[in-house]
Amino acid sequence: MTTTDRFRAAVEARDLAALSDLFTDDIRLYSPVKFVPFEGRPMVMGLFGVLLRTFHDFRYVGHFDGTAETSTDGTEAPSVVLVFRATVNGKQIHGIDLLQFDESGLIKEFTVMVRPQSAVHALGEAVLAGLVADGLVPAPADH
Numbered sequence: 585m586t587t588t589d590r591f592r593a594a595v596e597a598r599d600l601a602a603l604s605d606l607f608t609d610d611i612r613l614y615s616p617v618k619f620v621p622f623e624g625r626p627m628v629m630g631l632f633g634v635l636l637r638t639f640h641d642f643r644y645v646g647h648f649d650g651t652a653e654t655s656t657d658g659t660e661a662p663s664v665v666l667v668f669r670a671t672v673n674g675k676q677i678h679g680i681d682l683l684q685f686d687e688s689g690l691i692k693e694f695t696v697m698v699r700p701q702s703a704v705h706a707l708g709e710a711v712l713a714g715l716v717a718d719g720l721v722p723a724p725a726d727h
Contacts, residue, residue: 587689588664598636614695617708634714642670677703
């Protein structure tokens with residue numbers, strides 16, 4: 585079973601523990617709701633804990649294999665795009681997960697893109713609330 589197969593099965597089963605062994609220690613996750621990436625396995629695992637609670641009716645609906653330049657060092661890396669659909673706070677989301685692998689087959693970069701804009705906003709609010717609730721980021725200061 586490939587890393588992609590294991591990743592997809594873990595996400596679809598909402599099995600957070602099964603995800604940890606699939607990421608490099610220094611994984612970077614690029615989110616549509618945060619300008620800088622989430623960095624490192626502990627933070628990315630915390631984020632996935634929130635995401636698995638936030639997405640409803642999550643399902644992968646497509647799979648594409650290839651290569652893509654990484655953001656970290658600009659090298660070509662084996663890559664997979666998984667197309668998904670889900671619901672967040674009543675908003676229908678259509679998106680892709682771009683998984684990029686290191687030489688040992690672990691996921692070293694992970695990029696999420698979603699549409700439409702209203703879904704990005706709903707996702708951002710839900711993820712921030714989950715990250716704050718789990719103590720992974722401080723609560724935003726009121727201005």
